[in-house]
Amino acid sequence: MKSVSNVTGRPDALRRSTDDWLVLTLLAGFGVFFLFTVVLPVWTILWRSLHDSKGAFVGLANYHGYFGNPALLQSLGNSLVVATTTTVIVVGLAFVYAYALTRSCMPGRPFFKAMAMVPLLTPGLLKAIALVYFFGNRGIFKSFLMGHPLYGPVGIVMASTLWTLPHAIMILSASLLLSDSRLYEAARSLKAGPVRTFLSVTLPNVRYGLMATGIFVFVRVLTDFGIPKVIGGNYNVLATDIYKEVVGQQNFEMGAVVSIVLLIPALLAFILDRYVSSRQSSSFGARSVAASPRPSVWFDRGMWLYCTLITVVMLAVIAMGQFAAVVKFWPYNLEFTLDHYRFDMEGVGWENFRNSLVLSFWVATLGTMATFLSAYLVEKPRTHGAIRQVIQALALLPMAIPGLVLGLGFLLVVNKPGSFFDGLYGTIALLVIATLTHYYTVTHLTSLTALKQLDKEFESVAFSLKVPLTKFFFKVTVPMCAPALVEIWGYLFLNSMTSVSTVIFLYGVHSRLASLAVVHMDEAGRLASAAAMAMLIVYACVVVRLLQLIISKFLLRRLQAWRLPSNP
Amino acid sequence: MSSSPSSTTETTPYLQVRKAGKDFGAFRALEEVSFEIKQGEFICFLGPSGCGKTTLLRCIAGLESLSSGQVIQAGVDITALPTSERDFGIVFQSYALFPNLTIAQNVAFGLLSSGQPRSQIDARVAELLELVGLVGEDRKFPGQLSGGQQQRVALARALAPSPGLLLLDEPLSALDAKVRLRLRREIKRLQRQVGVTTIMVTHDQEEALTMADRVLVMRSGRVEQMGTPDDIYDRPASPFVADFIGTTNLLRATVIAPGLARSGSIEVRLDDAIWPAGSRILCAIRPEHIHVTGASSTGASGPPGLPGTIAEVERLGGAYRLHLRTAVDPAEIAVDLREGDPALAFVAGGRQVFLHLPVQKMRVFGAAA
Numbered sequence: 035m036k037s038v039s040n041v042t043g044r045p046d047a048l049r050r051s052t053d054d055w056l057v058l059t060l061l062a063g064f065g066v067f068f069l070f071t072v073v074l075p076v077w078t079i080l081w082r083s084l085h086d087s088k089g090a091f092v093g094l095a096n097y098h099g100y101f102g103n104p105a106l107l108q109s110l111g112n113s114l115v116v117a118t119t120t121t122v123i124v125v126g127l128a129f130v131y132a133y134a135l136t137r138s139c140m141p142g143r144p145f146f147k148a149m150a151m152v153p154l155l156t157p158g159l160l161k162a163i164a165l166v167y168f169f170g171n172r173g174i175f176k177s178f179l180m181g182h183p184l185y186g187p188v189g190i191v192m193a194s195t196l197w198t199l200p201h202a203i204m205i206l207s208a209s210l211l212l213s214d215s216r217l218y219e220a221a222r223s224l225k226a227g228p229v230r231t232f233l234s235v236t237l238p239n240v241r242y243g244l245m246a247t248g249i250f251v252f253v254r255v256l257t258d259f260g261i262p263k264v265i266g267g268n269y270n271v272l273a274t275d276i277y278k279e280v281v282g283q284q285n286f287e288m289g290a291v292v293s294i295v296l297l298i299p300a301l302l303a304f305i306l307d308r309y310v311s312s313r314q315s316s317s318f319g320a321r322s323v324a325a326s327p328r329p330s331v332w333f334d335r336g337m338w339l340y341c342t343l344i345t346v347v348m349l350a351v352i353a354m355g356q357f358a359a360v361v362k363f364w365p366y367n368l369e370f371t372l373d374h375y376r377f378d379m380e381g382v383g384w385e386n387f388r389n390s391l392v393l394s395f396w397v398a399t400l401g402t403m404a405t406f407l408s409a410y411l412v413e414k415p416r417t418h419g420a421i422r423q424v425i426q427a428l429a430l431l432p433m434a435i436p437g438l439v440l441g442l443g444f445l446l447v448v449n450k451p452g453s454f455f456d457g458l459y460g461t462i463a464l465l466v467i468a469t470l471t472h473y474y475t476v477t478h479l480t481s482l483t484a485l486k487q488l489d490k491e492f493e494s495v496a497f498s499l500k501v502p503l504t505k506f507f508f509k510v511t512v513p514m515c516a517p518a519l520v521e522i523w524g525y526l527f528l529n530s531m532t533s534v535s536t537v538i539f540l541y542g543v544h545s546r547l548a549s550l551a552v553v554h555m556d557e558a559g560r561l562a563s564a565a566a567m568a569m570l571i572v573y574a575c576v577v578v579r580l581l582q583l584i585i586s587k588f589l590l591r592r593l594q595a596w597r598l599p600s601n602p
Numbered sequence: 603m604s605s606s607p608s609s610t611t612e613t614t615p616y617l618q619v620r621k622a623g624k625d626f627g628a629f630r631a632l633e634e635v636s637f638e639i640k641q642g643e644f645i646c647f648l649g650p651s652g653c654g655k656t657t658l659l660r661c662i663a664g665l666e667s668l669s670s671g672q673v674i675q676a677g678v679d680i681t682a683l684p685t686s687e688r689d690f691g692i693v694f695q696s697y698a699l700f701p702n703l704t705i706a707q708n709v710a711f712g713l714l715s716s717g718q719p720r721s722q723i724d725a726r727v728a729e730l731l732e733l734v735g736l737v738g739e740d741r742k743f744p745g746q747l748s749g750g751q752q753q754r755v756a757l758a759r760a761l762a763p764s765p766g767l768l769l770l771d772e773p774l775s776a777l778d779a780k781v782r783l784r785l786r787r788e789i790k791r792l793q794r795q796v797g798v799t800t801i802m803v804t805h806d807q808e809e810a811l812t813m814a815d816r817v818l819v820m821r822s823g824r825v826e827q828m829g830t831p832d833d834i835y836d837r838p839a840s841p842f843v844a845d846f847i848g849t850t851n852l853l854r855a856t857v858i859a860p861g862l863a864r865s866g867s868i869e870v871r872l873d874d875a876i877w878p879a880g881s882r883i884l885c886a887i888r889p890e891h892i893h894v895t896g897a898s899s900t901g902a903s904g905p906p907g908l909p910g911t912i913a914e915v916e917r918l919g920g921a922y923r924l925h926l927r928t929a930v931d932p933a934e935i936a937v938d939l940r941e942g943d944p945a946l947a948f949v950a951g952g953r954q955v956f957l958h959l960p961v962q963k964m965r966v967f968g969a970a971a
Contacts, residue, residue, distance in 0.1 A: 047667035051684035491698040494665050497685035498692045499712030499763060509711075510700045 053503040068428035071471040075443025083290035109270040117256040128202035134337035136210040139329040149345040155575035157532035158197040160568040162264040164354040185267025209243020257436030259535040293439040304434035359566035374566040390548040394530035409481030433475035437535035445539040460542020484518035524582035616641040622671035646810035649820035690767040691760030699744040706740035712763040730758040750781040770802040844886040853885040866931040882969040889938040891963040894945035907956025
């Protein structure tokens with residue numbers, strides 16, 4: 035009965051209050067925002083892919099050209115091979131690591147959990163650069179590859195694995211934590227052995243987590259630009275093809291076609307992911323009891339060894355990045371120097387780093403406000419049902435669009451002579467909007483999760499007490515969600531610092547970012563300087579992350595008074 | 603037992619609901635609901651889950667809109683008014699207390715936008731906390747209070763702006779049984795003291811009977827009966843009400859002559875002769891109204907008793923409930939005997955007993971097809 039009255043939400047037959055008008059206006063505002071940042075860019079790409087360079091409609095001719103070109107088709111195959119291989123490796127490695135974190139009694143679990151998160155503070159490019167130092171032509175472990183060249187699929191898979199492993203561990207740990215100990219007790223009471231229990235209880239329980247992880251890794255690698263650019267050599271993938279068509283040949287039409295080709299698997303994966311996540315939520319009920327692992331000497335030792343190995347590899351990569359940035363000339367002169375931090379190359383310098391900080395600050399600040407507000411409007415006031423659903427759908431869309439495709443869409447919108455947005459090209463503001471759009475969905479969903487934990491009758495009470503919605507929002511909703519807001523701010527900042535693909539088409543002389551400078555210095559063969567710039571990004575991320583931890587602690591302590599178990 | 607509401611304003615109802623209807627898609631949640639509430643009355647909406655009582659409350663609050671019909675409060679048509687322009691305070695089952703605000707801040711929340719000076723607000727908050735018995739708790743947070751205390755804070759918060767109408771949505775159902783019993787009386791006392799017109803939604807008939815001045819019994823989106831607790835208990839308007847409120851024996855019977863019906867193989871006397879012969883009827887009689895004796899006749903004048911054998915005995919606190927097999931339809935009849943009732947001696951002996959159904963206590967309904 036209650037569910038009936040709450041789902042249908044409400045009263046569009048009632049006269050609108052001031053609050054209703056405010057909500058409606060804001061929702062419409064978000065609609066316009068998404069129209070320009072999501073719908074228009076994708077539409078423009080689609081439009082360009084159906085026209086020739088003079089703007090004449092050519093139907094599917096460009097697509098014919100694409101599928102008739104063996105070199106371009108080869109890239110499609112390469113992308114799928116690399117993404118699939120990485121997905122299989124990462125899901126396997128991450129599952130064991132996450133299993134050790136959540137289901138073993140090995141010593142140092144908090145430490146290993148923290149170590150798995152450290153690489154999140156480093157850009158994917160750093161892994162690629164470090165690999166060059168390990169396994170490249172002058173690498174110390176070159177012989178490990180047994181004659182296979184690092185530049186190419188081997189390098190891309192290795193770097194992508196290192197890059198996506200921490201995320202995969204995070205998703206899988208969360209999924210493994212949601213295990214119901216009652217199922218394990220039932221299995222034990224039915225005399226099921228460990229193998230059978232694993233196959234019939236553990237695996238089915240995490241199958242959605244495994245699928246979600248697989249989809250995440252696959253899409254990440256499929257759409258990534260930075261790693262194949264640095265370490266791919268002559269091995270072309272879709273993302274590098276788009277870049278070559280657009281930047282190298284100024285062939286926007288073919289760039290648009292490849293973008294659509296890249297967009298389709300990303301969209302499919304997105305739809306599958308939404309389906310999977312909607313299935314997962316129902317598998318762990320409110321009455322479930324979290325399982326706690328039982329000690330087992332050999333299993334725990336094995337797990338400890340495994341986690342140590344993985345941690346050492348992940349940390350070694352970062353350490354190598356740092357080492358490369360401060361030695362004179364690898365591997366011949368290992369003297370300490372800070373010369374590489376002077377970035378004496380045309381158009382590159384400390385101002386790139388400053389640009390990145392400015393960009394990340396604004397993306398994080400504006401993004402936190404915007405996503406929290408849009409999530410609130412979608413979740414809470416329960417008015418204007420139809421437009422709310424439209425906004426929710428639009429807020430989910432950016433996740434389905436690869437960064438490079440979104441960036442190209444922005445370029446095509448802005449770069450049209452006489453366009454309304456002409457003046458935006460090359461400005462930090464444009465980079466902020468594009469980056470913000472790219473990371474919109476994840477933060478919108480995080481906000482939704484936080485908001486769903488608030489009593490759904492809060493607004494009803496506020497209305498009945500005649501308190502304006504804005505006042506209620508700032509007095510209750512925002513303070514209650516403060517920890518989530520800090521979390522979102524940090525997430526946006528870190529990702530903006532390391533992002534390459536969304537902005538590579540959009541920067542200008544005065545808005546080149548540190549992450550782009552890494553790509554350009556690598557392109558120019560200045561690997562040590564590229565490593566130094568990548569390390570600057572790492573320093574900033576570490577500082578921000580530490581600040582975030584301190585602020586969260588402070589917030590929690592201050593809010594602890596009411597964070598006690600309360601009645602349902 | 604209920605008290606009559608003050609008679610001064612009896613002429614004009616404070617709240618009128620006229621032919622209210624509410625559809626959720628194809629589902630009809632409310633249908634032709636009409637009733638009136640007098641100033642200062644305590645009304646309970648009572649019914650099984652899904653009967654529409656919460657929807658009705660939400661429509662009165664403007665949290666849902668009506669599909670048809672009208673709501674008039676204090677002479678003003680409020681049917682289309684948004685929640686924030688209506689005059690009521692509300693307490694939800696979850697209380698929806700703001701966890702990050704102290705008790706005093708929660709109670710003061712509805713006063714802040716009233717433009718009163720700080721000192722006046724503080725005084726009002728102190729007054730309310732005293733009223734609900736929470737003096738000295740004002741600096742605590744909701745999470746530090748017990749469920750019953752949170753409930754009282756929610757009441758104080760709802761009453762702070764002195765609303766004309768107080769709405770309570772299953773306010774006691776999240777509490778322990780003991781606390782619930784105490785709070786029932788406390789809410790009732792508070793309501794009388796403040797004099798605010800109150801509507802409470804509940805699925806607990808005992809709650810409704812003990813607290814309400816009048817009870818609105820609902821079923822499948824319709825009003826089954828509205829009346830005082832005495833009315834609905836002693837004079838239920840339908841077999842549904844008779845069955846839903848308390849325990850009732852419902853005998854299926856056919857009228858064989860004016861004033862006489864047959865149920866199973868037994869003839870039952872009826873109080874009046876309005877039912878024509880051949881009518882199918884339901885006779886409702888409560889377990890506590892049936893007398894039990896050891897002999898077939900109670901004395902010289904009474905009709906012969908209905909023979910029964912004991913199937914089962916349940917202990918209900920200070921009384922016993924006997925389940926007896928008889929020749930009526932349905933065959934099992936429940937009878938309540940207080941402790942000390944001489945008839946219990948027959949029960950202990952396991953003998954055949956005789957039931958006497960007092961005609962004046964029996965309610966007769968036409969049986970639906």
